[in-house]
Amino acid sequence: VSIAVVLPAAGRGERLGAGVVKALRDLAGEPLLLHAVRGVRAVGAIGPVVVLAPIGLVDELQVLLASYDVVVTAGGEHRQDSVRQGLAALPADVDLVLVHDAARALTPVSVFDAVIDELRAGAEAVVPVLPVADTVKRVAGDRVVETVDRADLRAVQTPQGFSRDLLERAHARGGPAATDDAALVELLGRTVVTVPGSEDAFKVTRPFDLLVAEAVLKARARAH
Numbered sequence: 001v002s003i004a005v006v007l008p009a010a011g012r013g014e015r016l017g018a019g020v021v022k023a024l025r026d027l028a029g030e031p032l033l034l035h036a037v038r039g040v041r042a043v044g045a046i047g048p049v050v051v052l053a054p055i056g057l058v059d060e061l062q063v064l065l066a067s068y069d070v071v072v073t074a075g076g077e078h079r080q081d082s083v084r085q086g087l088a089a090l091p092a093d094v095d096l097v098l099v100h101d102a103a104r105a106l107t108p109v110s111v112f113d114a115v116i117d118e119l120r121a122g123a124e125a126v127v128p129v130l131p132v133a134d135t136v137k138r139v140a141g142d143r144v145v146e147t148v149d150r151a152d153l154r155a156v157q158t159p160q161g162f163s164r165d166l167l168e169r170a171h172a173r174g175g176p177a178a179t180d181d182a183a184l185v186e187l188l189g190r191t192v193v194t195v196p197g198s199e200d201a202f203k204v205t206r207p208f209d210l211l212v213a214e215a216v217l218k219a220r221a222r223a224h
């Protein structure tokens, strides 16, 4: 079985603050994207990797990633568009696809392995999840409408794994501005299985997340 990764890295990263795009933000002396690609390449079972770059930065990212055996191509306006471009760039012999946010740059190998194991065991769609720590309420404007039972809620991460056929069908069909790929598969009525995620797989979105990421890297360096 050939397993590929589609790595959307084409976001502008506006929530991180002004300046460079998210993929090139510095984390411990290296661009965030480099950390992400190294993490993916540390997973033995993964073959082809397609990185979706912000339009205008394809050449620059190609140079940055020259030694990592990845294909860099232009992403789209929304994450969903970027993933679709990535699927289109996959070699014909790929059977399983993991879609992984480049912004989850510190995702441990163990999470990739858990998703891959579940796919190999026959699941056609797999997502890593964590319990929700906060109490979650539905609101209308500034008024609380209701409290949602936290016991049934999970925060969903990436890598999300799929049989290639199913993911391509889900993206061909599309849907209303999905924020992850599993949502499109759910719209087809197919079963999505969960595996345990990791706190280290958090998405670098805001400046605070860069501080956490630096701390995680320091802790890992100490552990070695």
Ligand code: C5P
Residues within 6 Å of the ligand: 007, 008, 009, 010, 011, 012, 022, 052, 075, 076, 077, 078, 079, 080, 082, 083, 101, 102, 103, 104, 203, 205
């Ligand atoms: O915006 P969001 O935090 O959901 O982005 C998740 C991932 O999708 C990031 O790695 C980002 O670079 C990527 N993305 C993309 N193309 C877009 C928007 C986001 O590849 N148009």
